[in-house]
Amino acid sequence: MMTQSKRRPWLLAENNYADLRDADIEVAVIPLGATEPHNLHLPYGTDVYEATELATRIGEQSYTAGAKVRVLPTIPFGVQTNMRKLPLAINVNPATLDLFLTDVVHSLIGSNVKKILLFNSHGGNDFKPLLRTLAGQDIQLFLCDWFRLVNDVYDSIFDHPEDHAGEMETSFMLAHFPHLVAQNADGTLTADDGDVRANRFEAINKGWIQITRQWDLLTTNCGSGNPHQSTVEKGHQVTKVVVDRVADFIVDLSDSELDAEFPF
Secondary structure, three states: OOOHHHOOOOEHHHOOHHHHOOOOOOEEEEEEOOOOOEOEOEOOOHHHHHHHHHHHHHHHHHHHOOOOEEEOOOEOOEOOHHHOOOOOOOEOOHHHHHHHHHHHHHHHHHOOOOEEEEEEOOOOOOOHHHHHHHOOOOOEEEEEEHHHHOOOOHHHHOOOOOOEOOHHHHHHHHHHOHHHOOEOOOOOEOOOOOOEOOOOOHHHHOOOOOOOOOHHHHEOOOOEOOOOOOOHHHHHHHHHHHHHHHHHHHHHHHHOOOOOOOOO
16 A cells, blocks of 8 residues: 555646645646657657656656646657558557647646646657647646757757657666666667668758658668767756756746736
8 A cells, every 4th residue: 555655746646536626736747758669779668758757857846846736647649640650659640639638638627727738758749739729718838848948958968969769868768767778788779870861852851841751761770860879877967957947947837827918
């Protein structure tokens, strides 16, 4: 039987009815991941592990600082339309995911929780259209793609650019879930170098024109970005940046009145 001291009150899933019956909750955090291949060395649940670990740490740090916050269970599936040819990449179409999240948001509104943060760990998820769809209602929806939050400090931590299963994601997993990172007997990663193919159109390679990248053609083993200089220390460094920045935001958000001029 779980004792009171071991329950984490910032996690909705660990609360009971007595905890929440009369609770004053100002902020809800919805972590979002995906189930997809990550090169040869990281698990399919990498985005789920990232979202859950970071959101749990953010919840603890902000709750301890006084925020009235609850972190919801992580949604484990995301948009994988460009991985249809890869085994067990579990796809939820964008419109379906938006409808699902709208229902979740309405459930929170029904419990008088109107400040909601989508904490996203999957690059294939694009929730800006959902923010626009729900704008103007008696709520405020926020979006954090945590992997973009660190852009200004990325080069001071990592040596190679990150896209998918590269140095940042691998460092994070080495720091928090090392038993899930596949390594050779000598300690090197089982991964390839994360090279990607150039497109035949210069305009796409230059970024002038955009497409949805087909990952079975783009990559060798669904890895984009060189992971081989990943370290535990780099994983802890990037974790601290994300947790500190988002936890500070949640504390401020919890304290802010949802008035007619919010968030200005």
